[in-house]
Amino acid sequence: MTRTAALLGASLLALAPFAAGPSLAQDAASISVPPLEYTHRELANGLDVYAMPDPSAGTVTVTLWYDVGGKDDPQGRSGFAHLFEHILSRKTVNLPYGQISTMVENAGGSRNASTGQDFTNYYETVPPQYLERMLWTHAERMARPVVDQAVFDAERSIVKEELRQRVLAPPYGRFQRFVIGDNSFDESIYRRSVIGSIEELDSAVIEDARAFHEAYYRPATATMIVSGNFDPAELNRLVDQYFADIRNPDRPVPVFERPVETPRTAPRMVEAYAPNVPLPAVGVIYPGVPANHPDAAALEVMSGILSRGESSRLHQALVYRTELAANAGLGVGSNEEDGTIVATATVARGKAIADVEAALNAELARMRDEPVTAAELAEAKMEIVAGELRQRETASGRAFILGQAIVSENDPKAPDENLAAIQAVTAADVQRVARTYLNDQARVSLRYQDESARPEGVPEDSWRNPAPVPTFLTVPPAVLPPNELLPEGQRMAPPALGEARAVVAPSVAERVLPNGLRIIAAKSTDLPIMNAQLVLGGGAAADPADRPGLATMTAALATQGAGGRSAPEIARTLEALGANVGGSAGADATQMFVSAPIAAATEVGAVLADVVQRPDFVEAEVARSRTQAVNGLRVNLSQPGPLASLVLNRLVYGAAPYGAPSSGTPESVEAITREEIVAFHQRWWRPDNATVIVTGGMEPEAAFAWAEQVLGGWDRPSTPKPTVGERAGAPTGPRVVVVDMPGAGQAAVTAAVRAPRRADDAYYPLAVANAVMGQGQNGRLFQEVRAKRGLSYGAYSTLGARAEGGALIASTQTKNESAAEVVGLVLAEFDRLAREPVDDQAVTDRETFITGGFLRSLETTGGLGGLLAGAVVDGLPLSEIETYPEKIAATTPDSLREAAGIVSAEDAIVVVVGQADMFIDALRAAHPDVVVIPAAELDLNSPTLGLMQVRTAE
Structure with a gap:
């Protein structure tokens, strides 16, 4: 590790351990991050x-x-x-x-x-x-x-x-x-x-x-x-x-004579409309400051108080307490020469735009009119410093911090000076910049609604700024002759490679506590940060058939009140300690994570113990979480890409547990009760069904001691550990399905075939085959769809890793007019993968590509934790982080071709989401059995998507 990283560790570890309470303000102010070294x-x-x-x-x-x-x-x-x-x-x-x-x-x-x-x-x-x-x-x-x-x-x-x-x-x-x-x-x-x-x-x-x-x-x-x-x-x-x-x-270099910006002295309102907007949005724009402005630090702290984390003012006032908004935030954007302050909120289903605007305005006024508290000030500073520590974990992260400072502030010392300035910000500074820049005489108010709400006679571009756009430079014509690619025999060869340096995987240790809890520890950095992941068997596959989303909601609610702490108290405590916490349910497991400075590990662990063992699941929090989840799902289901993935997953796995949406549907989430959440937690959240993975700057013995202190007292139930039955089900038949989304700005194209379990030996050569077909910019899909034809911003394939049968999935997005052509290109690559041999050099190149990405993941605390969590979920030995590159490198052209035998256009399931009238005729010419489902009639709760009730489009 660099001297910078070592100094970072020394500076923070020398501090007294954090304690939840008034001393936080003093501790946060005393942190000194050593300068970037260059x-x-x-x-x-x-x-x-x-x-x-x-x-x-x-x-x-x-x-x-x-x-x-x-x-x-x-x-x-x-x-x-x-x-x-x-x-x-x-x-x-x-x-x-x-x-x-x-x-x-x-x-x-x-x-x-x-x-x-x-x-x-x-x-x-x-x-x-x-x-x-x-x-x-x-x-x-x-x-x-x-x-x-x-x-x-x-x-x-x-x-x-x-x-x-x-x-x-x-x-x-x-x-x-x-x-x-x-x-x-x-x-x-x-x-x-x-x-x-x-x-x-x-x-x-x-x-x-x-x-x-x-x-x-x-x-x-x-x-x-x-x-x-x-x-x-x-x-x-x-x-x-x-x-x-x-x-x-x-x-x-041409120099543009900068126009003098006329100060905005009167507010104005902008009304805008667009297709497929599931929930209205509102916003406020204020003029800001350049990146190197003396007020930039105070504005960043103000932004943190208003918008960073669940304890922030906007989240609490608009999302949590009143449930007026699905989300709300404020951002300070600073460029080299100017900046903006933008606050936005998405109106929750059933709420009025005017009420959200009033609540947003009230919080902006409160920031101007009342001093912030010492606790709010300390929390915002701590979150900023902790975020900086995480970004400085890798050499590439430090390079980008430096580069951004040079181009935005013309000063390589700016990152370190800015942190010092942030630590020096006072409550009076925050109120002063709020009064200066949150100026309602200079504001632009925004309303954004679905196209269906646009009044007759209002133009489509009603959002345009009435101020004339400046006239910019016209660059003088080129005078040098254009370059041309030299003939192959005349080109300069790339330089020879330098000396390779050995990469050593981190050492991993594990033990099991008497209550059955498995602990895995791996030190990955000298920085004073830690990352802990709790892996619980079951996941979304354990959801009842009529309650998809139950595991996801249980994970989300665990942090919304536990051990007698309310949701806001948990958020305030963790954010004041510079910690991030969250949870979600994947197909095979539920995972909770926490990331924090090591100095805060004890206090963070106490909160985590309550979250895992003693969540309150208060009825009001259940109702609030239910509403927020439904709002989020409605937004997700209005986007071609995410919707195509959900439909494809349902078709690939049908009625099997893997087929249901892990986050649920608006209908299933609306039906989930508190009693069902409590029962799910009692059944699946137990120490003998759990693994804790600790990575970061802790030594293994310290990590074991921390995990035992946090969860060693977790009681193991006397009942047998639960299991999930068959998760993947039998493969379904091939089909081509179109979800018609009028007004969609693009069409999403996806296709899939079933694949082996992650733990199968066939997974490794198939991973290389997948890289040949669709990983990176050298993948065939990228080359055929983007590089050669310019039909998409990107086209890729992924090989899903699941404990039971996975899927190889190709996905891309293209203009609606090109959807049928892109479907043909994707299916052609499926057939090509199984039919066309791949030579030794191509296999080696793709092996190197895969292992390079794997080794980069080992360099970060979160990346290492994720790889170890994946091994736990998929039933792999922990030595996988050492042997994975060897297993990938063992692939040969013959083993690749054998593994790729499962991939064919004939067996593929294809889903296209877009504006069907722009491509359906061309698609039907190639696929006469295509089924079209209007987006409004799509039923993700049904294993057949409601296909029995629809017919082929005429």
């Missing part, structure tokens, strides 16, 4: 290089941040920086299209990129021996990118699908990206959405892309951060070798 150098061409070595890391992360983002989009080309982010990842003079992704995945690494208003970044995390190769790819993209018509057309199509998937398909996507985005600023450089619009993307041409690159992408606008396991002297040599000779273009 070195900095600037090359003669202006490239900034930051090095953050960590000899104990199993990986190295290379990030390159460019000082170009959405605010630099040319006139009439909103979304262009984001489009170019895609383009620059694809092809160079020496790298064919997609080769960068291939190279990273074949190394067992991961890569991605993102665009904000102020930046575009590209990043890879790979084994240390691949450092030089990654530096070379970044130099290629900076100096020798190929921007040709094929790349331009493909990436523009993909970006449009991303917009449909992230903005048009979710019920609140338009609200967040368009309604809030367009009304957050008036004349500001940040007025336009980073993702842009389909119309302006369509209007762009390839010359725009070449001009954009020539104008903005150069060493002088770039910052490189390398973090992880590397030799600093070697890094300096490699940076000089690959980057020192890259020249900046002779022309200066």
